[in-house]
Amino acid sequence: MTQIDIIGLTKRYGTTLALDGVTLQAREGELVSLLGPSGCGKTTTLRCIAGFMDPDGGDILADGASVTDLPPQRRDFGVVFQNYALFPHLTVFENVAYGLGVRRVPKAEQRTRVAEALAMVRLQGLEDRLPRALSGGQQQRVALARALVIRPRLLLLDEPLANLDARLREEVRWLIRDVQQRARITAFYVTHDQAEAMALSDRIAVMKAGRVAQFATPREIYQRPAEAYVARFTGEANIIPVRPRDRTAGGGFHVPFGGVVLPVSGVEGIRPGDAAMLMLRPEALSITDPGAPDAIPALVLGAAFLGAALACEVSLADGMRLRLQASPHGTVQPGMTVGLAVDTAHAWLMPDIPQ
Amino acid sequence: MKRLLPRLLLGLPAVALLTLFFVLPYVEMVAMSFRAPAFGQPFGSGHTLMHYGRALGDPLYTGALVRSLLTGALITALCLLVSFPLALHLSRLQGRWHVVFYACIVSPLLIGVLVRNFGWMVLVAVDGPFNRWAMAAGLIERPVRVLFTQGIVVMALVHVFTPFMVLPIATALRNVRPELREASASLGAGAFETFRRVTLPLSFPGVQAGVTLVFVLSVAAYVTPALLGGQGIAYMPAVVVRELIGSFAWPFGAALAVIMAASTLAVVTVFTLATHRLAERTRA
Amino acid sequence: MSRALSAAVLGVIYAFLLLPLVAVVAASLTAGELMRVPPEGLSLKWFQRFLASETFREALLLSLQVALTTVVVTVVLATLAALCHRALSRRLAASFRLAMTLPLLLPELLTAIGLLFFLNSIGLGKTLTGLQVAHVVIAFPFAFLAIVAALEQVDPAMEEASASLGAGGFETFRRVLLPLARPGMLTGGLFAFIVSFDMFTISLLLKPVGGNTLPLALFDFLTYDFDPTAAAAATLSVLFAVIGVVAIERMVGLRRAF
Known part of the structure; x- marks a missing residue:
């Protein structure tokens, strides 16, 4: 040893x-x-x-x-x-x-x-x-x-x-x-x-x-x-350039995204106002009713049946494309307008470091 | 493949050439060895086994044969000794330097045996550079006559055949993947141990090819002993040639040639059988 | 310490390989009257004497004639055989290749003896034609191996691509294989020339009456004389080899050719 x-x-x-x-x-x-x-x-x-x-x-x-x-x-x-x-x-x-x-x-x-x-x-x-x-x-x-x-x-x-x-x-x-x-x-x-x-x-x-x-x-x-x-190297991830607005009481950040403001935790040292990267793993996103509170409206571009899940690609109002996994029992189809819910426990904010 | 047949026909001229002027001559050589002798012409009519009896019964011929086989073995062993470091060196080189040293080893192949032997004559002549350098260095007091000794014949033949030994060994060594040496080191083996246990055995396919080729060629070498050996020492090839163009005794010469070829083959076969296990394990 | 030792050993071995060749060239350049290494002053006078000697001149011409004929015949036969080799399955190709290279693997002396008897039996004994055929047989494997090596660099997909574009077998050969095989053919031709130019034992047993090739003339000369004319004759062979090595390295790369 x-x-x-x-x-x-x-x-x-x-x-x-x-x-x-x-x-x-x-x-x-x-x-x-x-x-x-x-x-x-x-x-x-x-x-x-x-x-x-x-x-x-x-x-x-x-x-x-x-x-x-x-x-x-x-x-x-x-x-x-x-x-x-x-x-x-x-x-x-x-x-x-x-x-x-x-x-x-x-x-x-x-x-x-x-x-x-x-x-x-x-x-x-x-x-x-x-x-x-x-x-x-x-x-x-x-x-x-x-x-x-x-x-x-x-x-x-x-x-x-x-x-x-x-x-x-x-x-x-x-x-x-x-x-x-x-x-x-x-x-x-x-x-x-x-x-x-x-x-x-x-x-x-x-x-x-x-x-x-x-x-x-x-x-x-x-x-x-x-x-x-x-x-990116450790699994599928939606990486979105954002600017955190300010700190939350719990030490996280308020991040404007898709018309809503998300409270997310992140890497220490990021300053509000700086360019940063928001990570949303596919499992952090789910599809809800478009009318639900805090739901982000999105258009379904494509859906592929994977057995245990339905892999979807959606686009937001500003053209941003996201990947997520929906329930295979749902009725999501390309062309549908849906609402996106974000589970902020699975979101993470990272500094903007050149690749 | 309907276009295959015309392709195969392309090989026909070469096959015809080698069948006619290579295979048949060997058949002719064996046939000649059974022909009856004759006076005033190379051979007579009728068949006989007497040439073999005569060749194998006369110590003059069996002595020359044994001397040729032993000298062949000595040359092969010396070639191996000289070639292994060269092959090792060559197999570790890359790029520009590889080409340069490769050229050093290959270019003698493109120079006639006669010329290379002549180079030795120049070097070892009584008033040649080796004698003068050795005298200047105080190693000898008066010039040494090296020409027309067995030593210079062996040395010149080792020189002639070294490339034939280096190339197959270098190829075999190149096929030994470098990770094997690393694996050996990581298991605790030092450089020498790795060489002995991994590199050396894995070079065997090349050693086998080189040893076989050099032995076969050196037993039948004619020019070098004729030029550097003088009249004193009788090797089998010289004896054969003397019978053929000196005495004009074709059937007897053919029998001697067949005996020489058969005994060379026998030695090669014994070598191959003796190393069968190692060859089987190390074949690529 | 062990590094220095191995460098020294290698140095001695390389010197062993190259010194005799250097000695030949050096001896031919002497300005003196005796075979001397290092030479006593530099001159080309021994080359002039070599060319002035009728024996050597005739032998040189015969050698060149035989070697050039060997090149033409060998390259044609070897190219055809190499194309055939390419069409064969892996296992057959290996056997075919071994068969084609046999003259290289068996001692020249034995082949010469067989040919002596055989050529005599078909009425070609002691003729220039017989000698010429023998040179082709011995030189053939060298050219064959070089051309096979060159063709191995050609992706079989190229022939298929050519065929798919509508070219027939001969058209594919002319437009695709031939240009790609050309370096191999040149290399093979060079080999054939050098091998034939230097061939000794075959020529000794099969030479036509009154016709000496250069190596035979050199051998005869060395048996009785020992002056730098011999070195001049031998230097010719070294020169061809050096030209050969450089040209081969330029055209196909040495490692592929051998």
Whole structure:
């Protein structure tokens, strides 16, 4: 059980700044996701932690001791690669035992520890197969077992589900979470899939252009994003440019929107009168009678039946388009005029930060 | 595919060329080895097994054969020793530098064997630069005669065949994904351990191709021993050529050639079988 | 420390590869009367002596004649064979490719011996035609591989696109494949030229009566003489190789050609 601290990591490729002061922390036994689009620096961060890449600045601490100058083989960090990186010439058993052989662990102990690790990832009876005779999901399990068997101080996972089909992805995702919790091992998990990050993580670091845009729990990130970039990357969101009028008694803001004034909470530091961004998740909006008090009149542009809900797109009087989810039992149809109700508990005000 | 047939016909001239002037000649060579000898002309009428009996019964010929096979094995081993660092170096390079070093390794292939051997003659001549440099450095007191020794023949052949070894190994090494080395490091292996356990075994398909090719070519190398080896040491190819164009004994020469080819093939087969498990595991 | 060591090892190996070639060129440029490396003063006089020698001049002309004929015949055959290779299924293509490159994989000496007997049996023994055919057989795989490599860069969708636009098989070949295969054909032709120009063992066993190619003449010369005329003759071969490497890198890239 190890705590990892990453302090002000920078990395430059030629003239581009790949990492621009990344600061992160993973507490003992915590799984931290690095979430962001390709090129945001998440993989570079992971590679610096693993030691495959030397950062230009900053420090990486394991339980308070710097590992930045250690080569990867002396860090004791297990890595699961996107394409698994199983040794093609070694059997499943030999792959998993690799790290033990390197450590000169006695043969008998190797056998029991490999069996334990394979049991943990629920992969038994395939010990003598070569990797190319395994399915993608099986290869993934071997990769996980191989990283775990050395009892690493930290587990690093680089988009481990990217090459699996949708059904398997779900299954292996739960397996990873289960194994990580049972082994009580600290982990960093790189992904570009917000649903994956939400489901797995204790905390998520949303990355943007080599920096950490927000580092918080999945709930916090989803409900109280620090900026519109984070809101968009963590789920569907209507982002509306607004100007808050003044503060509410409860510390929130009065925000004029669609002809009404909404009391919403938001990021600290926004000043009334400044340009800001209002986030309305689809579930913050619902359709009511156009005559209801405080209902915002809207025109239904389109509706798609999704089974559990009806995805609608509506436009307001000023032309603003919003997405929301209506009850699938309703009678909403394109061309109808409806009223919109806003659940201000699910609304959130963010500063206007350039993307 | 109705347009397929005309496409296949395009291959016909080449197939005809190689069948007629490559496959049939090999058949002819085997057939020739069973023909009766004759005086005043290359071969007589009738068939016989006597050439094989004569070749295999005479230590002059079996000695040359064994010497050729052993020298071939030595050349192959030295080639491997020289080529592995080159292939490793080449496989790690990118861009401009890759092209430059690639050219260094490939361009000797485009220069005739004779010319490359001649280069060694110039370098090791009694009054050549190697002798003068070694004397200037105080390593030797008087010039050493290197030409017409077995050493220079081996050295020149290693020089000739190195590109054939480097290219397949470099290709195999390029196919070793860099994540495998990273995975190995993350599991605690140092650079040497990673090389021994991952890089080296995974380069085997290239090593196998290179070793096979170099061995086959070096056993049958004629020019280099003829030019640099002088008259002293008899290798099988020289013996064969002497029978064919010196003594004009075609059937006997053919039998010697068939014996040389068959024993080369036997060695290659043994090598392939011996390394079967590793090859099976590392095939791409 | 280990970096410096590996750099030193590599340096020695590269020197081992290149020194003999440098030595040949350097020796040919000497102004002195003896084969000397480094040369004693620079001059081109040994090239003049080389060209003044009737033996060498005739051998050079024969070599050029055979090499150029080899280029024409080989490139035509290899282009056709490469188009055929392209039409085959993956597995068949692999076998076809192996069969087409066999002359490269078997020792030249054995092929030469087989051809010696075979050409004799069909009445082409010791003739220029026989020698010419043998050169084509040996040079063929080099040209074939280069053209196959060039055609592999052509997306099959291009042929389909051309066909969908109404072009027939020959029209597609002329307008799409041929222009795209041209660098490969040039490379293949260069290879064929160089391979033929340098061929020794085949020429030794199959040469027509009284006709020596340049490598044979050089070999004979080296057996009795050792003056820089030989270096001048050999430098020609180095020169062609250098031109070849540069041209190939420009046209298709070295890695694709080998």
